[in-house]
Amino acid sequence: MKYIIPAIIILLVIAIFAFIIRRKHNSEISRLEHEKHQIQNKPILEEMTKVKQLNMNGQTEEMFEGWRNTWTEVMDVHMPKIDVLLFDAEETVDRFLFLKASKVEREIQTLISLCDVKMSGILKELEELIGSEEKNRIEMEQLKEQHRAARKTLLAHQYSFGEAVPALERKLESFIPHFEEFDNLTETGNYLSAREIVMAVQDEGQKFFHKLHVIPTILTEIQHKIPATIHELRNGQKEMEESSYYLQHLEMTKKLDAIEIELVDLKAAIVELEVAKSITRVEEIKDEIETFYDLLEKEVLAKKYVDNYKDQTAHRLREVTSVTRAISEEAAFVQQSYRLPEKEAEIPQSCLKELEELEKKFELLSTRVEEERSAYSSLQEELNEIAEEIDRLYDEQDRFANRLKNLRIDENHAREKLEELKNLLHDTDRMLQKANIPGIPEEMDIRLEEAEEHIYVAMQSLQEVPLNMTLVDNYLEKAEACMEEVHKRAKEMLENVLLTEKIIQYGNRYRATHPTMHARLLEAEEAFRQLRYAKALEDAATAVEEVEPGALKKIEVLIKETAWRT
Template sequence: MRYVIIPIIVLIIMTVIAFLFRRKHISEIEKLENEKLQIQHKPILEEMTKVKQLNMTGETEEKFERWRNEWTDVMDVHMPKIDSLLFDVEDMVDRFRFRKATETEKLIQDKIRYCDKKMNEILHELNELVGSEEKNRIEIEQLKEQHRAARKTVLAHQHSFGMTANPLEKELESFNPKFAEYDELTAHGNYLQAREIVISLTEKGTRLFGLIHDIPALLTDLQNKIPSSIRELRNGSREMEEQGYYLQHLELNKHLDQIEQEIEGLLKKMADLEIEAVQEQAHDINDRIDSFYDALENEVNAKRYVDVNFDGLAELLSSVTTLTKDTSNEAAYVQQSYRLDEKEAHIPQTSLKKLEQLENRFGLLYERVEGGGSAYSSLQQEMQDITSELEQISEEQEVFANRLKNLRIDELNVRTQLEELNRRLQNTERKLQKGNIPGIPDEMEARLEEADEQLYIVSQSLQETPLNMNLVHTYLGDAEKAVADVTERVEELLENVMLIEWIIQYGNRYRATHPETHNRLLDAEESFRQFRYNKALEEAATAVEDVEPGAMKKIEELVKEQV
C-alpha cells in the first residue's frame, strides 16, 4: 500500500507545482502582450501627419523619411516577430516546457525594449521638430516687432542716445541678415537650424533692447546730473570757505577733477556700448558725490554744535574742577576719622591730574576755535571727547562723595548692630541661667566666651582712629556668626534638657516591671547630673524605645504641645 500512496503523493505535488509555474508564465505572457500593444498604440502616425503640414524639403524631408522607415521596420518586421514568439511561448507553457519558455520570454522582452526605445526616439524628434517650428514662428515675430520698435526709438530720439546712436543702429542692422537666413532655412524645412538662429537672436536682442532702454537715463546722468552736482559742490564749498569753514582736509576739488576725468572715459566706453561697465562706475561716482554732500553737511552741523556747546563745555570744565577740589578737601578731612583703602584715597588726586590735562586740551581747543584753520568736524569730535571724559570724572566724584557721606552713617549702623548683638547674647545667657538645669557644659561656656570676645573685638575696632570700616565690618560679621551659633545651641540645649526630663518621667512606669530599663534610666540620670546632656538623652531615649517602640514619637509630640 505504501508503494502505491507515495508515488501518488509525488505525482500530485508535481502537478500542483507545474500548474503554479504555468500560471506564472501565463501572467508574464499577458504582461508582454500589454507592453507590445502600448508600443503599437504610440501616436507616431498622428505626429508624422503634423510634420506633413510643414515644408517637406531639406532637413524636414530627410528626417521624415528616416522616421517613416524606422517606424515601418518596427511595425512590419519586429512586431510580427514578437507575435510569433508570443505564440511559441504559449505553446511551450501548454506543454510544460518552462525553461525554454523562460528563455523565449527574455528574448521577447529584449525585442520589446528595443522597439519601445526606437518609438520613443522617433516621438521625441517629431515633437522637437514640430515644437521648434511653432516656437520659431512665435518668437521670431516677437523679435521682429521688438526690433522694429527699437529702430524706431533710436531713429526718433537720436539726441537721447548721443554717441551711442550709430553703434546701436549698426547692431540693429546686424539682425536683418539673420532674419533673412531664418526665412530661408524655414522655407527649406530646416526648422532645427532656424531654431538656433532664433535662440542666438533672442540672447542678443535681450541685451541690445535692454541697452536701448537704459542708455538715455545713463547719458543724462553722465552729461547733466553728475556735472550739475559737481558744479553745485564746487560753488557750495567756495561759499562755505568764504564764511570761515575749513574744508582743505576734504580735498574736494581734487576728487571732483578726478570724477570729471572719469566721466570723459565713461563717455568713450558708451560709444563702444560697454554699458554694463559704465553703469557700475557711474553708480560708484554717485555714491562718492553723495558722500561729499554728507561731508559738507557734517561740517555745517559741526559748526552749529561748536557754536551752541562751546561755552557750556567751559562751564562744565569749571564745575567739574570745583567739584573735584571740594571732594578732595572733604576726603582729606574725612581721612582724619576714617581710613580709606589705597584705591579710594587716590581718586581725588587722580581726577585732578586728568582735569589738568583736560584744561590743557581745552586751551588748545579754544585757540583753534578762535584762530580758525580747523575743520569744525574735528573741533566737534574733540569737544565730544572732552565732554565725555568730564562727565566720567563728575560721576566718579559724585560716587566718591556719597561714599564719604555714608561712612558716618555706616559707623552708626555698626554701633546699633553691636548693641543689638550684646542684648541678644545677654538674653541668651539669662535664659540659660533660668533654665533650671544642673549646670552648664564646658563647651557651652567656651562658646559664650567666644561670642563675648568677638563682640569686644568689634567694640575695640570702633575706638581706633582713623576708623577702618572695612575691618570693622569683617569683625562684625564674625561676631554675628558667633552670637547666632551660641543662641541656637542654647535653644537646642534647653530643649534637650526638657526632653530628657519627659523621657525619664515617661519611663518611670517601667522601672518596677523592667529592671534593665530601670538601670539604664539610672545611667541617664547620672549623665544628666554630670551635664552630659546629649549622652543622657541618647541613653534615656534608647531605654524607653526598647521597652516601648514608638514611645519617643509620643513623647516628642507631648513636648511640642507643652512648648
C-alpha cells in the same frame, strides 16, 4: 481499484494545471497582439502628411525618406513576421507545448519592442521638426519685430544715445545676415539648423535690446546728473569753507577730480557698448557722492553741536571743579574724626588733577575752534570726550561725598548694634544663671567669655580717634557672629537639659522591671551631675527607646504641649 482512483486524481490535477498554464499563455498572446495593434495604430502617416506641407528640401527631405523607409520596414517586414509568430504561439499552446510557446512569445516581445522604439523615434522626430518650424516662425517674427522697433527707436531718439549710435547701428546691421540665413534654411527645409540660428539670435538680441534700453539712462547719469551733482558739491564745499568750515581732511576736491576723469572713460566704454561694468561703476560713484553729502551734513551738525554745547561744557567744568574743591575741604575736616583708606582719601585730589588736565584740553579745543583749522566733527568728538570725563568725575565725587555723609550714620549704627549685643550677652548669661541646672559647662563659659571679648574689642575700636570705620565694621561683624552662636547654643543646651529630665522621669516607671535600663539611667544621671548634658541626653534617650520604641517622640510632643499651654 485502489490504484485507479489516485491515478484519476493525478490526471485531473495535471489537466487542471495544464489548462491554467494554457490560459496564462493565451493571455500573454492576447497582450502581445494588443501591443502590435497599438504600434500599427500610431499616427505616423498623419504626421508625415503634415511634413509634406513643409519645404521638402534638404534636411526635411532626408529625414522624411528615413522615416518612410523605417515605417515601411516595420509595416511590411516586422509586422507580418509578428503575425506568423503569433499564429505559431497559438498553435503550440493548443498542443500544450508550453516551453516552445514561451520561446516564441519572447521572440515576439523582442520584435514588438524594436518596432515600438522605431515608431516612437519617428513620432518624436516628426514632433520636433513640425514644432521647430512653427516655433521658429513665431520667434523669428518676434525678433524681426523687435529689430524693426529698435531701429525706429534709434532713429527717433539719436540724441539720447549720443556717440553710441554708430556702434548700435552696426550691431543692428549684424542681425540682418542671421535673418537671411534663417530664411534660406527654412526655404531649403533645414528647420533644425534654422532653430539653432533662432536661439543664437535670441541670445544676442536679448543682450542688445537690454543695452538699447539702459544706454540712454546711463548716459544721462554720466553726462548730466553726476556732473551736476559734482558741481553742486563743489559749490557747497566752497560756501562752507567761506563760512569757517575746515574740510581739507575730506579730500573732496581730489576725489571729485578723479571721478570726473573716470566719467570720461565710462562714456567711452558706453560708446563701445560695454554696458555691464559701466552700470555697476556708475552706481558706486553715486554712492560715493552720497557719502560726500553725508560728510558735509555731519560737519554742519557738528558745528551746530560745538556752538551750542561748548559754553555749556565750560560752565559744567567750572561747576564740577568747584564742587570737587569743596568736597576736598570737607574730606580734610572729616578725616580729623574718621580714618579713610589711603586710596579713598586720595579721590578729591586725584579728581582735581584730572579736572586740571580737562581744563587744558578744553582751552586747546577753544583755541582750535577760534583758529578754524580743525574739522568740526573732530572737535565734536573731543568735546564729547571732555563732557563724558566731567560727568564721570562728578559721579565719582558724588559717591565719595555720600560716603563721607554715611560715616556718622555708620558710627551710630555700630554703637547701636554693640548695645544690642551687650544686652544679648547679659540676657544669655542671666538665662543660664536662672535655669534650674546643676551648673554651666566649662565650654559654655569659654564661649561666653569669647563673645564678651569680641564685644569689648569692637567697643575699643569705637574709641579711636580718628575712627577707622572699616576696622570697626570688621570687629562688629565678628562679635555679632560669635554672640549669635553663643546664644543659640545656650538655648539648645537648656532645651536638652529639660528633655533629659523628662526622659529620666518617664523612664522611672520601668526601673523596677528593667534592671538594664535602670543601670543606663543611673549613668545618664551621673553624666547630668557632671554637667555633661549631651552625654546624659544620649544615654537616657537610648535606654528608654530600647524599652519603649517611640517614647522619645511622645516626650517631645508632651514638652511642646506644656510649653504652649504655659
